[in-house]
Amino acid sequence: MTLELMPGGVNSPVRAFKSVGGQPIVFDSVKGSRMWDVDGNEYIDYVGSWGPAIIGHADDTVNAALIETLKKGTSFGAPCVLENVLAEMVISAVPSIEMVRFVNSGTEACMGALRLVRAFTGREKILKFEGCYHGHADSFLVKAGSGVATLGLPDSPGVPKGATSETLTAPYNDVEAVKKLFEENKGQIAAVFLEPVVGNAGFIPPQPGFLNALRDLTKQDGALLVFDEVMTGFRLAYGGAQEYFGITPDVSTLGKIIGGGLPVGAYGGRKDIMEMVAPAGPMYQAGTLSGNPLAMTAGIHTLKRLMEPGTYDYLDKITGDLVRGVLDAGAKTGHEMCGGHIRGMFGFFFTAGPVHNFGDAKKSDTAKFGRFYRGMLEEGVYLAPSQFEAGFTSLAHTSQDIEKTVEAAAKVLRQI
Numbered sequence: 001m002t003l004e005l006m007p008g009g010v011n012s013p014v015r016a017f018k019s020v021g022g023q024p025i026v027f028d029s030v031k032g033s034r035m036w037d038v039d040g041n042e043y044i045d046y047v048g049s050w051g052p053a054i055i056g057h058a059d060d061t062v063n064a065a066l067i068e069t070l071k072k073g074t075s076f077g078a079p080c081v082l083e084n085v086l087a088e089m090v091i092s093a094v095p096s097i098e099m100v101r102f103v104n105s106g107t108e109a110c111m112g113a114l115r116l117v118r119a120f121t122g123r124e125k126i127l128k129f130e131g132c133y134h135g136h137a138d139s140f141l142v143k144a145g146s147g148v149a150t151l152g153l154p155d156s157p158g159v160p161k162g163a164t165s166e167t168l169t170a171p172y173n174d175v176e177a178v179k180k181l182f183e184e185n186k187g188q189i190a191a192v193f194l195e196p197v198v199g200n201a202g203f204i205p206p207q208p209g210f211l212n213a214l215r216d217l218t219k220q221d222g223a224l225l226v227f228d229e230v231m232t233g234f235r236l237a238y239g240g241a242q243e244y245f246g247i248t249p250d251v252s253t254l255g256k257i258i259g260g261g262l263p264v265g266a267y268g269g270r271k272d273i274m275e276m277v278a279p280a281g282p283m284y285q286a287g288t289l290s291g292n293p294l295a296m297t298a299g300i301h302t303l304k305r306l307m308e309p310g311t312y313d314y315l316d317k318i319t320g321d322l323v324r325g326v327l328d329a330g331a332k333t334g335h336e337m338c339g340g341h342i343r344g345m346f347g348f349f350f351t352a353g354p355v356h357n358f359g360d361a362k363k364s365d366t367a368k369f370g371r372f373y374r375g376m377l378e379e380g381v382y383l384a385p386s387q388f389e390a391g392f393t394s395l396a397h398t399s400q401d402i403e404k405t406v407e408a409a410a411k412v413l414r415q416i
């Protein structure tokens with residue numbers, strides 16, 4: 001069947017069920033907190049299209065706006081007013097962003113940011129953290145999270161040594177390791193890239209002081225600090241992790257939520273840095289469909305909904321209830337588990353923890369996670385099919401959805 005049509009039967013490896021067993025489910029439709037597969041089975045969804053569905057799937061207001069935009073055409077290949085609208089919304093929301101460039105995916109956003117930090121600093125090395133995923137550009141495929149972690153690929157074949165030779169890596173939350181790398185590579189590191197809260201190695205928040213230390217170390221060395229907020233942007237707070245933690249990077253990348261389910265990415269930062277980008281400056285980066293009206297529309301109306309009062313408090317409450325409920329059930333059934341959440345982003349590991357980095361995350365019992373996963377699927381709960389991915393809630397998830405999910409988890413945890 002689809003295995004013969006597409007590698008692994010999917011168009012993105014994280015969708016396959018390789019690490020949890022079984023075949024990926026083929027879906028027919030989504031609405032609110034729910035997904036329906038082609039056989040008519042209903043699931044409560046905690047993947048949310050990997051983040052974009054934060055106001056719920058197929059939101060009526062977003063859909064209505066998309067239909068209106070569609071009537072005017074799908075792509076101009078020339079400026080459209082909607083780009084200005086979303087740009088203004090992003091700039092006023094995200095503390096570090098004074099100017100923005102829209103692209104078509106998070107991968108592209110990170111590629112653009114990578115070229116930008118090198119162009120601006122005239123330096124070539126970058127520092128990233130083990131288990132952090134910054135899309136699939138060659139230079140980032142070193143100790144990367146997400147599908148790379150799930151499938152246990154140390155590096156991908158096809159990536160030339162030259163592409164990763166300037167990529168330094170350190171364990172997440174390890175300030176001493178970062179200090180040492182800065183001492184050994186003084187004046188040579190263009191930027192430190194990180195997920196300000198890791199979601200692509202499971203859910204791993206920064207330890208108190210970690211983000212501050214990175215801000216100080218980069219400043220001292222004349223390097224830039226890049227927050228990859230493709231996942232955390234507009235999820236942890238309207239202004240992203242940088243607003244939530246009160247640390248302002250020099251450059252940020254966005255994606256997922258700002259496209260409201262259509263393909264979008266963005267990178268932005270200080271004006272003096274962004275003015276490097278063509279045609280304002282000499283750093284080349286382009287895109288045929290970048291800033292297209294449909295994607296801008298979905299983004300604008302998704303952000304408008306998120307701007308309403310109480311949205312992040314609501315996400316925090318239901319997600320907290322979910323995580324506490326599942327961890328309680330785990331404790332009662334004698335499973336070693338740990339987990340946490342910030343606003344609408346969460347995760348669990350089958351290890352006593354604490355989990356501060358990818359090495360800790362890998363202590364999780366992935367075989368048990370596989371059994372838990374399949375059990376939850378039977379109960380009509382769709383989680384990310386990997387221990388090394390964060391989960392997401394949405395404004396469409398109700399307390400009843402959460403109760404049902406916690407009951408399902410309690411039942412499955414008794415069985416496995």
Ligand SMILES: *Cc1c(COP(=O)(O)O)cnc(C)c1O
Pocket residue numbers: 104105106107108110133134135136195199200228229230231255256265
């Ligand atoms: C999803 C993600 C990306 C890649 O975005 P795509 O749109 O899948 O290319 C990059 N960085 C982070 C932190 C992500 O979560």
